[in-house]
Amino acid sequence: MKELLWDKTLSIDVPEIDQDHRRLLELFNRLGQAAEDAEPQAYIEAIMDELISCTGWHFQHEERLMEKYGYHGLEEHRAEHQDLMARGRALQQQLRQAGAPPSVQEIAVLEHWLTGHIYGADMAMGAQLAEAM
Numbered sequence: 001m002k003e004l005l006w007d008k009t010l011s012i013d014v015p016e017i018d019q020d021h022r023r024l025l026e027l028f029n030r031l032g033q034a035a036e037d038a039e040p041q042a043y044i045e046a047i048m049d050e051l052i053s054c055t056g057w058h059f060q061h062e063e064r065l066m067e068k069y070g071y072h073g074l075e076e077h078r079a080e081h082q083d084l085m086a087r088g089r090a091l092q093q094q095l096r097q098a099g100a101p102p103s104v105q106e107i108a109v110l111e112h113w114l115t116g117h118i119y120g121a122d123m124a125m126g127a128q129l130a131e132a133m
């Protein structure tokens with residue numbers, strides 16, 4: 001199963017946010033590894049639940065900083081978070097209903113779900129926050 005490794009290209013130059021992102025990557029890797037090792041379904045679902053709740057918590061963290069520093073793209077960014085949470089919860093539900101480990105394709109969807117937003121909206125936000133903070 002593909003493992004996501006942290007590197008400088010993922011850094012948005014805001015250390016406290018980078019720290020959250022590293023944690024999310026770690027959970028993603030743990031999920032992939034658990035699927036590969038055919039761990040019990042309840043364990044796999046627990047990791048997925050942790051990934052989704054940490055993501056929700058992390059989005060609040062970003063939104064709090066964007067509000068504090070008057071980030072101009074806040075509303076658009078918040079809307080993207082809401083969309084990501086809806087898609088993440090749908091995947092979580094899908095996994096639960098299937099009662100089977102995530103497929104390679106589902107892991108790939110989740111990978112894009114995780115990194116696409118960091119490389120896009122979070123980079124733009126980081127550029128401004130890093131200056132303001």
Ligand SMILES: [Fe+2]
Pocket residue numbers: 059062077081117121122
């Ligand atoms: Fe974000």
